[in-house]
Amino acid sequence: MASNYTEASIKTLSSLEHIRLRPGMYIGRLGNGAHAEDGIYVLLKETIDNSIDEFMMGGGRKIEIELTDRSVKVRDYGRGIPLGKLVECVSIINTGAKYDSETFQKAVGLNGVGQKAVNALALHYRAQAVRDGETKVVEFEQGKLKHQSKVTKTAERTGTIIEFTPDEKLFGPDFRFRPEFVEDMLWNYAFLNRGLTLTLNGRPFKSEHGLKDLLTKEISGEPLYPIIHLEGDDIEIALTHGRHYGEEYWSFVNGQHTTMGGTHLAAFREALVETVRNHFKKDFDAADIRQSIDAAIVVRVQEPVFESQTKTKLGSAAVGPQGPSIKEFVGKFIQQALDTWLHKNRETAEIIRRKIEENEHERKELAGIRNIARERAKKASLHNKKLRDCRLHLGDRNERAEESTLFIVEGDSAAGSLTATRDVQTQAVFALKGKPLNTYGLTKKVIYENEEFHLLQSALNIEDGLDGLRYNRIVIATDADVDGMHIRLLLLSFFLQFFPDVIRNNHLFILQTPLFRVRNKKLTRYCYSEPEKQAAVAECGATHEITRFKGLGEISAGEFKDFIGENIRLDPVNLHHLASSDELLSFFMGKNTPERQDFIIANLRVEKDLVEA
Numbered sequence: 266m267a268s269n270y271t272e273a274s275i276k277t278l279s280s281l282e283h284i285r286l287r288p289g290m291y292i293g294r295l296g297n298g299a300h301a302e303d304g305i306y307v308l309l310k311e312t313i314d315n316s317i318d319e320f321m322m323g324g325g326r327k328i329e330i331e332l333t334d335r336s337v338k339v340r341d342y343g344r345g346i347p348l349g350k351l352v353e354c355v356s357i358i359n360t361g362a363k364y365d366s367e368t369f370q371k372a373v374g375l376n377g378v379g380q381k382a383v384n385a386l387a388l389h390y391r392a393q394a395v396r397d398g399e400t401k402v403v404e405f406e407q408g409k410l411k412h413q414s415k416v417t418k419t420a421e422r423t424g425t426i427i428e429f430t431p432d433e434k435l436f437g438p439d440f441r442f443r444p445e446f447v448e449d450m451l452w453n454y455a456f457l458n459r460g461l462t463l464t465l466n467g468r469p470f471k472s473e474h475g476l477k478d479l480l481t482k483e484i485s486g487e488p489l490y491p492i493i494h495l496e497g498d499d500i501e502i503a504l505t506h507g508r509h510y511g512e513e514y515w516s517f518v519n520g521q522h523t524t525m526g527g528t529h530l531a532a533f534r535e536a537l538v539e540t541v542r543n544h545f546k547k548d549f550d551a552a553d554i555r556q557s558i559d560a561a562i563v564v565r566v567q568e569p570v571f572e573s574q575t576k577t578k579l580g581s582a583a584v585g586p587q588g589p590s591i592k593e594f595v596g597k598f599i600q601q602a603l604d605t606w607l608h609k610n611r612e613t614a615e616i617i618r619r620k621i622e623e624n625e626h627e628r629k630e631l632a633g634i635r636n637i638a639r640e641r642a643k644k645a646s647l648h649n650k651k652l653r654d655c656r657l658h659l660g661d662r663n664e665r666a667e668e669s670t671l672f673i674v675e676g677d678s679a680a681g682s683l684t685a686t687r688d689v690q691t692q693a694v695f696a697l698k699g700k701p702l703n704t705y706g707l708t709k710k711v712i713y714e715n716e717e718f719h720l721l722q723s724a725l726n727i728e729d730g731l732d733g734l735r736y737n738r739i740v741i742a743t744d745a746d747v748d749g750m751h752i753r754l755l756l757l758s759f760f761l762q763f764f765p766d767v768i769r770n771n772h773l774f775i776l777q778t779p780l781f782r783v784r785n786k787k788l789t790r791y792c793y794s795e796p797e798k799q800a801a802v803a804e805c806g807a808t809h810e811i812t813r814f815k816g817l818g819e820i821s822a823g824e825f826k827d828f829i830g831e832n833i834r835l836d837p838v839n840l841h842h843l844a845s846s847d848e849l850l851s852f853f854m855g856k857n858t859p860e861r862q863d864f865i866i867a868n869l870r871v872e873k874d875l876v877e878a
Contacts, residue, residue, distance in 0.1 A: 281356075281408040284385040288435060291382040297440040300771065300837055302524075305431045306446055308386060311379035312339045312427050313463075317454060317520050319343025320461050325424060328463045330451070334441040335430055336389075342424040345396040348416050352403050355380050355392045355427075356410065380427075384408050386436075387429040395421045407432060450522075452482065457520045457563055476503035476515075476561040484559045485509060489620055490613045495602045500595065502533070502602075504560035506620050510709060510763050512555050517563040532592040533562050536599035543600070544607050545618055553624040566591065631710060638713035651717075652724045653684045655693040658735040665691055671724065671736040672776065672829070673697065675743050675752050683742070686826040693736065695724055700748070701755045704762050712763060731766050739767060740835060742776040746815065757838065768838050777834035778820070782812040791827060793834065 284291055288304065292311075296303030309330075316328045316339060325342030332338075346354050384390045385408035393402045400419040404412040433440060444465070451463045455470040456479040463470040472478045477494040480503045488505035495502045507513075516523045516530040523530070537560075538551045589597070607614040659669050668691040674680045680696035687694060702715050712718045726733040741756050743749035753775065760767050767773050779791035783801035785808045790801035802809055814820055820828070828834075 281385050284382050285408065285435070288382075288386055292386065295436055297437045298442055298446075301446045301449065301839065302771065303436075304386070305436055305440060305442060306450065308383045308429065308431060309337055309339075309442075309447065310450060311383050312337070312429075313450075313454065314520070315380060315427075316341035316343060316425070317458060317461075319425075320458060321520075326461055328454075328461065330447070330463065330465050332442055332444065332447060332466060336428065337430075337442065338426065338428040340424060340426045342422055345423045345425055346392070346394040348394055348396060348399060348401040351392060351394050351401050352410065352413060355384050355390070355403065356405065356408065357381065383427075383429055386432055388432040388434075389428075389430045391426075391428040393426040395419060395423050395425070397423065453479070453515075453517070453522050454520065457517055476501050476563065479503065479515060479561050480505065480559055483515065484513070488559065489557075490616045493603070493606055493610075493613070495598075495606060497598050497602060499565040500598050501563045502560070502599070504537075504558060506557045506617065507559050509557055509765065511557075511766050513559045513765075513769075515561040517561075519565050520563075528591045529562060529564050529595055532595035533560070533599065535592075536596040537603070539596075540600050540603045541617070541621070544604050544614070549621050550625060550628070553621050553628060556624040556628075557620070562595070564591065564595065627708065631713065634710060634713045638719050651696050651698075651720055653680070653687075653694040653696075654724075655688075656690050659737045660733075660735075667737050669693075669736045670738040670740055671695055672740045672742045673721070673756060675699070675749065679742070679744075682820055682825045683829065686823065687829060692829065693724075695721060697752065700752055701759065703755055704759050707762075709763055718759065725767075727764055727767065731770060731772075734767075734772065737772065738774055738835070739772050740774045740776045742778070744815070745778060745780060760838075771837060771839070773838040774835040775838060776828075777836060778828055779814060782814065782824075783809055784812075785809050791824075 288295060292304040292307040294300075294302060294304055296305070298305050313328065313330070316325075319325055319341055320328070320343065322343075324344045327342055329340040330337065331340075384392075384405050387405070388407060390405040390408075391402065393400060398418060398420075399416050400421060401416050402412075402414040403410065431440060447465060448470075451465055451470040452472075454463055455461065455472040456475055459472055459475055461471070474494070475496075477492050480488075480492050484505070484507055486507055486509070488507055490505060492503050492505045512534075514526065514530055514533075516526055516533075518527070518529060534555060537558075538549075538554050541554050542549055607617075655669060657663050657666050657669055659666055661669075670691060671693045672683055672687075673695045674683060675697050676699075677696055680694050684694050697717065701717055702711065704711055704718070712722055722728055724735070725739065726735045741753050743752045757773075760773055777793055779793050781792040781798045781801075783790045783792060783798060783805055785805045788805050790797075790804065792798040792801050798811070802811070
């Protein structure tokens with residue numbers, strides 16, 4: 266029976282109610298802080314952005330951040346929010362000075378929304394403004410004003426202090442700030458704002474060379490040539506080539522990290538190809554020019570149009586009121602500045618040319634065996650039982666397409682249990698027949714020569730990049746034993762070596778599976794750690810029994826349903842330490858070395874030690 270649709274069905278929400286009811290419109294995802302894109306970091310970013318805008322307008326050269334697991338305080342020394350408008354500026358949507366282009370030129374926060382969303386989604390929120398020896402404090406709970414002080418005299422320096430604790434009703438009872446994600450955020454602010462010092466619990470973050478410092482910190486291994494660093498009015502670029510597969514970019518607009526790129530990054534990639542072709546007077550393939558590139562770009566524009574409130578992708582923009590389009594602006598700068606640089610640095614230009622020719626040679630070499638491998642895969646797929654596919658895939662026009670998941674499991678036993686209980690709409694299973702090949706130090710040719718890796722690549726549809734990726738989540742599901750950990754390392758090595766974008770774009774996860782089952786006649790508890798087991802034992806009482814799961818194949822299909830459904834536990838794999846990934850892969854996955862042997866001996870713990878611990 267259809268529900269009644271009457272005047273009573275029409276609801277009008279206040280801005281506070283709307284933000285709390287639909288937080289995703291304002292901060293993207295919620296999350297508990299385990300992921301760098303989770304909403305609590307957007308709340309922090311929105312707060313720091315305001316302080317950055319003050320710095321850009323000449324107000325203050327220091328921003329102090331104090332962080333605990335669940336709360337944050339940001340203090341800047343800018344002009345301070347006007348005391349008479351403090352309540353409105355932090356609580357009433359579409360209120361602010363960033364609509365006034367004379368007050369804020371080329372600012373990040375243009376919508377008058379950010380700080381109001383922080384307030385609305387915080388359990389506790391406090392704002393203090395200091396201007397010319399006077400101060401005022403306002404305090405809120407879940408976006409509702411609880412207290413505002415009178416204007417009083419103070420000896421504090423002019424500026425703004427914001428303190429907040431995200432609301433656990435929205436972000437979950439176990440949310441917490443991860444310092445490593447906050448540190449990455451602060452480094453980006455430092456790289457983009459030379460002359461500014463940020464501190465995190467007293468630790469300073471400061472950069473002298475801008476984007477050149479960013480690439481030095483972020484890129485994996487030694488670059489092929491010294492970083493090219495180009496600067497102009499409202500634009501800065503740094504680039505080099507490495508030895509990895511794929512393209513790696515960091516792009517920014519007005520200090521905002523546009524993790525999804527946008528028109529400015531597209532313009533850079535296009536202009537780079539044209540400039541290199543023109544310089545060397547040779548029609549190189551675009552993929553050969555950009556293969557293995559590491560580059561960063563920042564532009565400052567007057568009125569950027571982002572594709573969402575979280576500002577992760579730039580839409581359209583002009584450099585000024587009458588200025589060129591972003592494509593024209595970036596393209597002209599690259600063509601002039603990079604071409605001039607290459608003429609002045611012939612030795613580096615020659616290294617770039619050789620790198621492009623090496624990429625071209627490898628691409629052509631791969632083309633032959635790629636066709637053979639495809640034909641083999643077509644024949645194999647008719648009888649291939651490795652992939653138990655699902656019906657919905659990433660990119661399908663279906664609201665559940667984002668749930669599409671591929672589980673990579675070891676052996677037919679685990680694959681059978683998982684396949685029998687999975688959601689056939691969104692969950693696929695790929696079964697390994699044993700330990701995959703160690704790909705460290707090998708070229709991409711191995712993917713086409715190794716049937717298992719080629720079938721995995723085909724299942725994911727990532728041969729030519731992530732545009733055709735068929736699953737939003739790729740989940741490594743191996744046993745929690747030595748062999749399972751080794752297979753996990755081999756698969757991580759494969760993705761790091763050949764498809765780092767899968768990790769970089771947050772598609773790779775590790776499945777947590779229970780180590781124990783504790784039950785009595787009435788209760789059953791699955792435990793992922795020793796403390797959870799002890800708690801379950803206490804709950805089940807004296808009649809409990811404990812089962813230790815040695816492998817996924819031991820878990821029945823009925824039980825598996827609990828571990829891959831609503832209560833699934835996934836650990837995201839990220840590239841936070843990408844700069845050291847070459848060294849890590851060499852240490853763990855390279856040939857046996859005295860260093861690794863010494864490490865194993867030094868860290869070896871026998872069962873007696875573990876029991877006593």
